[in-house]
Amino acid sequence: MSILVFGHKNPDTDTICSAIAYAELKNKLGKDVKAVRLGEVNEETKYALNYFKVEKPELVENVAGKEIILVDHNERTQTADGFEEAKVLELIDHHRISNFNVDEPLYARVEPVGCTATIILKLFKENGLAPSKETAGLMLSAIISDTLLFKSPTCTQCDAKAGKELAEIAGVDLKEYGLEMLKAGTALGDKSEAELLNMDMKIFEIDGEKIGVAQVNTVNEAEVLERKEKLLAEIDNIIAKEGLKFFMLAITNILTNDSTALVSGNGNDVIEKAFGEKVDSNLVTLKGVVSRKKQIIPPLTKAIQG
Known part of the structure; x- marks a missing residue:
């Protein structure tokens, strides 16, 4: 049975793309890990997935009885139904730790950076690996989204450096792609x-x-x-x-x-x-x-x- 990796409910671009990226890393390291999502993807994320020709992760509603990895969140109010009956193996996040309790020790990597994908790039490099072109594009998309193209006060030098590296792997013009992706995310007119x-x-x-x-x-x-x-x-x-x-x-x-x-x-x-x-x-x-x-x-x- 695959280990499930996912981000928070009402997923944003970092949550979806970091789940996909971390699943790729873990699979390259010999684990059976599958990225899933806890809700529908937004317009910005759809743009990134379509641009890099990557399928959206499968939707899950309950993770009871599963082995799981959390990315881009840790608070109980934001995670999957069935969390208490799941075995949490890892946590990769860049948010405050709050209302997070588990029964057993786990691997946790939490850093004060602007985006979870920035941490995941570090983990690729620490293991002597690099993301695929498509996954690098998704990780770049996550960083652009979370830092508003490096203009948010959450943005760190690590995020900016990671963004440049990932843009090179993905083969895109960082600013041009970033502006188009952010613009796609502002298409709200057809939403209820x-x-x-x-x-x-x-x-x-x-x-x-x-x-x-x-x-x-x-x-x-x-x-x-x-x-x-x-x-x-x-x-x-x-x-x-x-x-x-x-x-x-x-x-x-x-x-x-x-x-x-x-x-x-x-x-x-x-x-x-x-x-x-x-x-x-x-x-x-x-x-x-x-x-x-x-x-x-x-x-x-x-x-x-x-």
């Missing part, structure tokens, strides 16, 4: 409100409080906000279903590197304390904010704990 919110939504548990934070990239935030009332209705459905204190949808403009957040629930005081901005008509301006991991979750955590 539920699809838009679940494209890249994560649930976090902080001091016993569960919050939801989703993010979409755009070049025209006004276009997204034309659907404000319908989005708020769907957000309230998610709050009720998941038992959340509040929910934020960060609408990030990849041209200006600013965000506007649409918020609902019982969190205005926390949000205002976290960002120093007033919530007005369910909206809060987040100047210079593009990273959920580095610029949204840390101040929210401090505000809730404080």
